[in-house]
Amino acid sequence: MIVPLETPFPYQQVGAHFLSNHRQALLADEMGLGKSCQAVVGADIIGANNILVLCPAAVRINWEREFTRFSPLDRPCTVLLTGKDRVPTSGVVVCSYDLLANEKTREQLKRIRWCLLVLDEAHALKERSAKRTKAVYGHRSNAPGLMVNAVRTWRLTGTPAPNNASELYTHLKSAGLIEMPYWDFVFRYCDGFDNGFGFKITGHKNVDELKQLLGRFMLRRKKEEVMTELPPITFQEVTVERTSVDLLPFTEQLRGKTTEQFMAELKLADSTLKAAFLAIKDSKTPFQDRLKVLESMANGNMTTLRRYLGLAKLTRIGDILEEELATGAVQKIVIFGIHKDAIEGCRKRFAKYGAVTLYGGTPGEKRQANIDRFQKDPKCRVFIGNIQAAGTGITLTAAHEVAFIEADWVPANNAQAAMRCHRIGQDKPVRVRFFSCAGSVDEEVMDTLRRKTRELAKLD
Numbered sequence: 001m002i003v004p005l006e007t008p009f010p011y012q013q014v015g016a017h018f019l020s021n022h023r024q025a026l027l028a029d030e031m032g033l034g035k036s037c038q039a040v041v042g043a044d045i046i047g048a049n050n051i052l053v054l055c056p057a058a059v060r061i062n063w064e065r066e067f068t069r070f071s072p073l074d075r076p077c078t079v080l081l082t083g084k085d086r087v088p089t090s091g092v093v094v095c096s097y098d099l100l101a102n103e104k105t106r107e108q109l110k111r112i113r114w115c116l117l118v119l120d121e122a123h124a125l126k127e128r129s130a131k132r133t134k135a136v137y138g139h140r141s142n143a144p145g146l147m148v149n150a151v152r153t154w155r156l157t158g159t160p161a162p163n164n165a166s167e168l169y170t171h172l173k174s175a176g177l178i179e180m181p182y183w184d185f186v187f188r189y190c191d192g193f194d195n196g197f198g199f200k201i202t203g204h205k206n207v208d209e210l211k212q213l214l215g216r217f218m219l220r221r222k223k224e225e226v227m228t229e230l231p232p233i234t235f236q237e238v239t240v241e242r243t244s245v246d247l248l249p250f251t252e253q254l255r256g257k258t259t260e261q262f263m264a265e266l267k268l269a270d271s272t273l274k275a276a277f278l279a280i281k282d283s284k285t286p287f288q289d290r291l292k293v294l295e296s297m298a299n300g301n302m303t304t305l306r307r308y309l310g311l312a313k314l315t316r317i318g319d320i321l322e323e324e325l326a327t328g329a330v331q332k333i334v335i336f337g338i339h340k341d342a343i344e345g346c347r348k349r350f351a352k353y354g355a356v357t358l359y360g361g362t363p364g365e366k367r368q369a370n371i372d373r374f375q376k377d378p379k380c381r382v383f384i385g386n387i388q389a390a391g392t393g394i395t396l397t398a399a400h401e402v403a404f405i406e407a408d409w410v411p412a413n414n415a416q417a418a419m420r421c422h423r424i425g426q427d428k429p430v431r432v433r434f435f436s437c438a439g440s441v442d443e444e445v446m447d448t449l450r451r452k453t454r455e456l457a458k459l460d
Contacts, residue, residue: 055120117150359386391417411452
């Protein structure tokens with residue numbers, strides 16, 4: 001029997017049972033409360049043996065990990081990465097919304113009768129005219145979507161209507177809770193005016209009626225409602241796919257080598273270290289010995305590998321965090337890293353959210369100014385710091401979300417960095433995420449550092 005790695009909180013068990021009791025459901029818990037965990041546990045409750053998960057590409061690998069973390073059932077899991085991948089008829093299949101554009105993939109998925117269809121980040125299906133929405137929910141009675149072949153459909157999103165109530169229409173219509181045309185729905189539940197180019201929505205109306213309608217299939221809870229069940233600080237690992245890396249920052253390491261030789265050295269370093277970690281796990285030696293392996297990593301190839309993997313996962317991490325910032329699911333976030341190129345890459349990606357940085361090269365006069373701006377300016381929503389330079393002595397309580405895109409090999413330094421948000425002045429539970437790179441030793445390293453950091457944080 002396979003034992004799940006993590007145990008759900010009581011409120012997550014409640015959410016799982018809510019899902020299991022509904023064929024059509026919308027789990028709209030606030031971000032950070034573990035909606036994927038609840039879906040996995042709910043799938044176990046109903047005994048689903050073939051499950052289709054549709055999600056943004058950035059999190060498809062992580063869904064595979066979620067079933068391992070929270071389900072004791074040994075279901076095979078297939079993550080579809082390209083249109084050439086074959087779709088199995090049993091187990092868990094994870095597919096991105098973008099891949100639905102591939103006709104071969106879409107047709108394979110349509111031929112299968114799914115016990116359960118999980119729509120992660122379901123607000124991606126809010127536009128009734130979007131191709132992905134039509135592919136999932138259907139378009140007209142003679143153009144059914146994937147959902148028609150699912151016994152149950154569970155929608156997960158922390159932002160069910162990011163902009164206005166009209167964005168609930170596709171979910172309510174697909175769930176069979178309303179029959180009215182789109183514009184009838186808009187005029188019933190949305191305030192607005194004709195601006196000469198169309199109807200401009202400015203607010204909502206008939207709110208109690210709409211809430212009653214949503215109550216037939218939606219469960220939504222906020223952090224403050226379940227705060228008694230949440231520890232004041234939680235630590236999670238999120239696994240993302242690697243993407244291609246511009247090798248320009250590695251000019252010095254490439255000197256005298258071909259690109260192929262350089263990449264072969266990194267691959268060897270990766271496989272060597274991963275084998276060392278797995279040997280320790282298989283022999284069931286004390287967890288502390290895994291930390292000793294980390295101490296042996298401080299040499300040229302391993303250091304270069306670490307820097308390379310930090311950049312390899314940056315694009316997918318950016319996709320996840322930008323979605324959260326754009327929808328308002330996250331108001332402010334603190335990002336920690338090690339290397340300047342990773343930190344600067346983040347700064348460029350989040351420039352439109354007023355991102356500020358603090359690392360070794362930040363001028364002295366700008367350091368406190370950047371901290372103050374993040375703490376006080378609502379337009380400054382992202383703080384990106386080097387763990388050594390920004391991990392002690394400062395306060396960043398304007399955020400209760402922390403992301404480690406890279407982690408220090410000394411777990412105490414990570415714990416100190418996380419405490420920049422979890423200190424006097426913080427009135428919300430803090431969530432700390434360690435992002436790891438799928439299929440590499442980075443998964444083992446980040447899991448080791450996350451666990452030890454969590455242990456040290458409890459002693460703080």
